[in-house]
């Protein structure tokens with residue numbers, strides 16, 4: 001590990017930040033970055049879905065001004081019984097989270113909420129003109145054009161936290177975006193790389209959650225095993241960077257060292273490399289592309305031996321084929337349907353109601369049975385999301 005040194009002089013202005021989903025994998029790693037910042041990053045708002053105890057432990061350590069538990073079943077009075085030792089203001093419910101984003105004079109919101117539940121928080125942040133460090137790719141998949149419009153109107157920036165998208169941004173750097181020829185993002189291939197369809201019929205949730213290179217929350221871990229995560233990331237890339245003439249491609253790269261490659265029209269290809277560690281892209285987003293010192297595992301190319309790249313086995317892992325319809329119809333409700341169907345199918349797989357291969361069938365059926373419309377407002381997306389969830393649940397119970 002490299003030693004932590006003080007942030008550079010020009011990075012010592014403190015920044016008031018919110019970490020939404022602070023109890024999750026991204027949230028916890030973001031708090032590690034905060035701890036290294038020596039007061040530069042001030043986490044004034046933390047929020048979580050249901051788990052009060054880890055949120056309170058974070059509050060005791062990081063002293064935010066406010067914490068919010070989204071769980072609608074949790075009464076505020078009930079919450080205060082947990083709060084005797086802390087002076088932090090505590091609230092419950094989704095509305096309390098949006099109010100906090102509006103009221104706390106934030107410089108940046110990190111959205112580390114999992115699933116479509118993160119959408120309104122992304123929208124609220126951008127409408128308030130607050131820069132959004134976005135781990136919650138589901139927001140962009142469901143409502144990319146609306147979020148971009150909100151950002152454009154308020155002047156806020158969307159800073160991707162996903163390692164591939166943070167990498168693309170770094171590869172582009174100051175280059176003219178119109179000179180990009182092609183973008184390549186990488187996929188580890190997940191825990192079942194090399195498996196056959198017959199093998200996949202027997203895999204268990206525990207096996208699917210055991211990702212070879214990244215430690216992540218359960219939904220994204222299963223998405224990495226099915227490769228639906230790459231479909232979500234392709235839509236995310238399309239929304240953030242547009243589609244260059246040569247397209248956006250996915251290559252399987254099991255070592256997870258090269259995160260993205262941008263090929264320019266002059267024939268130069270620029271890649272971003274690093275050992276797999278989400279703190280690096282999180283740090284990059286929280287500091288808006290500046291490069292403060294922090295802990296990281298130095299890149300060890302000799303130790304790695306070789307870096308390999310291969311095409312996705314689409315016959316065995318048909319996620320890209322199934323999701324293509326959403327990719328080819330951006331700005332429609334198909335993104336929200338894809339995301340909601342996948343979220344429900346993953347939940348059904350994790351609870352043992354369906355097998356791994358049925359995730360593909362459920363998402364495909366949800367997309368086929370949906371009549372897409374061009375999205376004009378958030379309510380249409382939320383409606384498509386709800387309808388899809390109900391449908392998929394009716395097929396799995």
Ligand SMILES: NC(=O)c1ccc[n+]([C@@H]2O[C@H](COP(=O)([O-])OP(=O)(O)OC[C@H]3O[C@@H](n4cnc5c(N)ncnc54)[C@H](OP(=O)(O)O)[C@@H]3O)[C@@H](O)[C@H]2O)c1
Nearest residue numbers: 021023024025026048049050051113114117135136216217
């Ligand atoms: N983990 C990674 O390495 C990684 C990498 C790239 C992108 N991402 C993206 O980052 C996001 C978070 O992933 P993760 O792996 O950190 O997930 P995670 O470990 O499951 O954490 C999810 C967080 O969201 C909170 N949450 C759950 N339901 C909520 C709701 N309805 N409203 C508000 N908050 C809710 C959880 O609170 P509780 O603890 O109370 O349940 C938890 O704090 C996802 O969009 C994922 O695709 C993750």
